[in-house]
Amino acid sequence: MRKLLFESLIRPPLTEPRPPVSDAAMTELAAAVERSARRRLGRSLSIRAVDAGSCNGCELEMHALSNAFYDIERFGFRFVASPRHADVLLVTGPVTSNMAQALERTYNAAPDPKWVVALGDCGRDGGCFAGSYAVLGGVSKVVPVDLHIPGCPPSPTDILKGLLGLLENVNEKGRVS
Amino acid sequence: MSALSHLIEKGASAQHHAPWPRAVVDPAAWTSAALELAEGRLTLLGLWGEARAVHMALLDEPASSIAVISLEEPADGYPSVARHHPPALRLERAVRDLAGLEPRDLPDIRPWLDHGRWELRHPLGERAATLTGPDPYTFLRAEGDGLHQIPVGPVHAGIIEPGHFRFTANGETVVRLEERLGYVHKGIEALMAGADLIRGVQLAGRTSGDSTVAYAYAFVQAAEAAIGLAVPPRAVWLRALMAELERLANHLGDIGAICNDAAFPLMLAHCGVLRERVLQTANNVFGHRLMRDRILPGGVAVDLSEDGRASLKALLAEIHRRLPALVELYDNTASLQDRTVGTGRLRGELARQYGAGGYVGRASGRGFDARGILRYPPYDQLSFEVPVLNEGDVNARVWIRIREVDQSLSLLGQILDRLPDGSIMRDIPVINEGREGMALVEGFRGDVLVWLRLTQEGGIERCHLRDPSWFQWPLLEAAVEGNIVADFPLCNKSFNCSYSGHDL
Ligand code: SF4
Numbered sequence: 038m039r040k041l042l043f044e045s046l047i048r049p050p051l052t053e054p055r056p057p058v059s060d061a062a063m064t065e066l067a068a069a070v071e072r073s074a075r076r077r078l079g080r081s082l083s084i085r086a087v088d089a090g091s092c093n094g095c096e097l098e099m100h101a102l103s104n105a106f107y108d109i110e111r112f113g114f115r116f117v118a119s120p121r122h123a124d125v126l127l128v129t130g131p132v133t134s135n136m137a138q139a140l141e142r143t144y145n146a147a148p149d150p151k152w153v154v155a156l157g158d159c160g161r162d163g164g165c166f167a168g169s170y171a172v173l174g175g176v177s178k179v180v181p182v183d184l185h186i187p188g189c190p191p192s193p194t195d196i197l198k199g200l201l202g203l204l205e206n207v208n209e210k211g212r213v214s
Numbered sequence: 215m216s217a218l219s220h221l222i223e224k225g226a227s228a229q230h231h232a233p234w235p236r237a238v239v240d241p242a243a244w245t246s247a248a249l250e251l252a253e254g255r256l257t258l259l260g261l262w263g264e265a266r267a268v269h270m271a272l273l274d275e276p277a278s279s280i281a282v283i284s285l286e287e288p289a290d291g292y293p294s295v296a297r298h299h300p301p302a303l304r305l306e307r308a309v310r311d312l313a314g315l316e317p318r319d320l321p322d323i324r325p326w327l328d329h330g331r332w333e334l335r336h337p338l339g340e341r342a343a344t345l346t347g348p349d350p351y352t353f354l355r356a357e358g359d360g361l362h363q364i365p366v367g368p369v370h371a372g373i374i375e376p377g378h379f380r381f382t383a384n385g386e387t388v389v390r391l392e393e394r395l396g397y398v399h400k401g402i403e404a405l406m407a408g409a410d411l412i413r414g415v416q417l418a419g420r421t422s423g424d425s426t427v428a429y430a431y432a433f434v435q436a437a438e439a440a441i442g443l444a445v446p447p448r449a450v451w452l453r454a455l456m457a458e459l460e461r462l463a464n465h466l467g468d469i470g471a472i473c474n475d476a477a478f479p480l481m482l483a484h485c486g487v488l489r490e491r492v493l494q495t496a497n498n499v500f501g502h503r504l505m506r507d508r509i510l511p512g513g514v515a516v517d518l519s520e521d522g523r524a525s526l527k528a529l530l531a532e533i534h535r536r537l538p539a540l541v542e543l544y545d546n547t548a549s550l551q552d553r554t555v556g557t558g559r560l561r562g563e564l565a566r567q568y569g570a571g572g573y574v575g576r577a578s579g580r581g582f583d584a585r586g587i588l589r590y591p592p593y594d595q596l597s598f599e600v601p602v603l604n605e606g607d608v609n610a611r612v613w614i615r616i617r618e619v620d621q622s623l624s625l626l627g628q629i630l631d632r633l634p635d636g637s638i639m640r641d642i643p644v645i646n647e648g649r650e651g652m653a654l655v656e657g658f659r660g661d662v663l664v665w666l667r668l669t670q671e672g673g674i675e676r677c678h679l680r681d682p683s684w685f686q687w688p689l690l691e692a693a694v695e696g697n698i699v700a701d702f703p704l705c706n707k708s709f710n711c712s713y714s715g716h717d718l
Pocket residue numbers: 090091092093094095129130131156157158159160164188189190191420423
């Protein structure tokens with residue numbers, strides 16, 4: 038163990054360059070910000086993940102965000118254990134009928150102001166599960182969505198780009214108001 | 215004659231079912247199969263239904279043979295298998311929810327996947343309108359002095375799939391755990407019906423995100439078996455290459471995550487780096503981190519370039535270099551061993567009774583591995599071992615993973631060295647008749663079963679996908695008993711059953 042700890046002191050950090058904010062995410066974001074006034078949050082965002090019927094692919098990439106390469110806590114993002122602590126609900130899946138109520142309750146449990154980010158192609162409109170008797174077809178069918186991050190699954194970098202976009206806009210809004 | 219071939223001989227054999235036989239049997243033979251299962255002479259591989267038939271896939275382990283038996287027109291119900299053989303219980307509850315077929319004398323008549331919230335009932339059978347509103351679900355009772363219940367989920371505290379756990383505890387000790395699943399039921403099998411093979415493989419690859427390669431692999435093997443299509447050798451080898459990369463990535467991630475649940479995040483950090491290297495290399499080489507949609511009916515979607523081969527070789531070298539220190543760290547950290555050794559013990563008889571696949575079975579003495587026993591290509595030309603331990607605790611499941619990482623590294627090396635040249639895709643021929651096919655592929659979690667029936671036009675009439683978790687989830691309930699509540703995450707993670715793959 039000592040050897041490993043020592044090595045990690047001398048090895049350079051395993052990080053990737055900070056990604057630029059993607060255009061698609063920005064456009065959606067502008068619309069989101071228009072919808073309601075946003076208070077300044079400071080450079081930190083607490084995220085509560087909610088799986089509303091995902092295949093688990095999106096969750097794998099969410100997990101990857103915490104590994105030594107992406108280390109999202111350095112951006113001020115952290116995953117929290119309760120919706121009561123959350124600024125953002127990061128929701129995946131086509132929203133199955135069996136999960137709709139749990140999603141709604143989780144949303145209601147999160148304090149205002151809050152944002153909902155729909156993650157993945159399923160989260161937008163049900164993806165390849167759209168039309169099934171068992172899914173509602175996208176996060177916005179149940180709770181209002183502020184931002185959508187596409188992909189199947191979106192890579193950790195894509196998720197990071199989307200979240201950064203969200204944060205930067207919130208801050209800007211905070212400055213003007 | 216083996217128990218299985220005896221059963222098959224008694225029935226009427228189905229036309230064009232490949233590569234294993236399927237026979238339509240009478241209720242007496244069906245029940246005798248259930249009794250064989252209960253006696254441990256056969257292993258249950260799957261049980262599924264459609265509007266007018268119920269099917270059961272059986273494995274005769276000593277003979278390495280597989281067959282499907284079917285019961286037709288069970289409109290007024292069919293003899294329950296679970297009545298004799300408990301591993302069939304959840305499957306029969308699901309068959310009733312989905313196809314509306316009634317298992318007679320089923321010991322547990324509660325619905326399983328159907329929470330009363332779908333647009334309709336019996337989506338795979340004679341569809342019926344849904345009832346108004348969900349019925350309340352009655353959990354099993356546990357009575358006694360000082361018992362209390364802890365309900366957990368479906369939304370959990372971490373980044374985990376949704377499911378509900380009902381613990382009954384006496385102080386800190388769990389006396390009963392009851393699972394309730396079905397929250398992520400997406401209706402995949404109903405979406406499959408009427409789809410073409412391309413959409414079919416897409417859906418199959420999204421049944422369980424961490425096993426996207428295994429599912430696509432099993433789906434195309436079943437389809438190709440039905441059609442009778444031989445795939446170019448290079449494609450066959452590339453499929454195995456992806457399957458081993460997927461296994462490697464998942465095992466690395468899980469070894470770290472299990473240690474993290476024992477409050478040892480250093481392992482998670484290091485294993486997370488190795489997992490990420492695998493995913494990044496997969497992305498560079500095959501264009502997708504999870505290698506999703508890379509396996510197609512007839513072959514694979516992307517070829518491996520020389521550069522790709524070199525970066526895979528570099529990846530293998532890096533893991534070879536870094537892994538021993540991590541294994542040593544795991545093995546020599548007393549505080550970690552204190553949490554994993556003796557925790558969540560699964561008895562060997564239970565693992566065998568339930569036909570537990572993957573590391574769950576192999577850590578409890580059941581050495582079944584579809585790659586080893588069925589030797590589907592290219593594994594028939596590769597050399598590898600199937601590690602088996604008998605302790606059945608969290609530690610044993612970690613060690614099976616560690617040894618499987620070694621095996622996968624060796625398999626990847628062999629594949630890269632001997633990858634045949636040639637094309638990677640073959641056209642799908644027109645079949646002009648209904649056909650059935652089946653496959654069993656070893657995913658990282660265990661054997662994934664796909665059974666399908668194609669229409670004359672080559673579309674999908676019915677496709678059934680069975681995740682290894684069906685037989686592992688009930689065992690988790692057993693393994694947790696007598697452990698403290700705080701060790702549940704550790705037990706759960708060491709099983710790492712799929713929710714999405716199970717709920718479908
Ligand atoms: S978007 Fe893709 S990866 Fe995410 S849950 Fe849906 S199918 Fe899975």
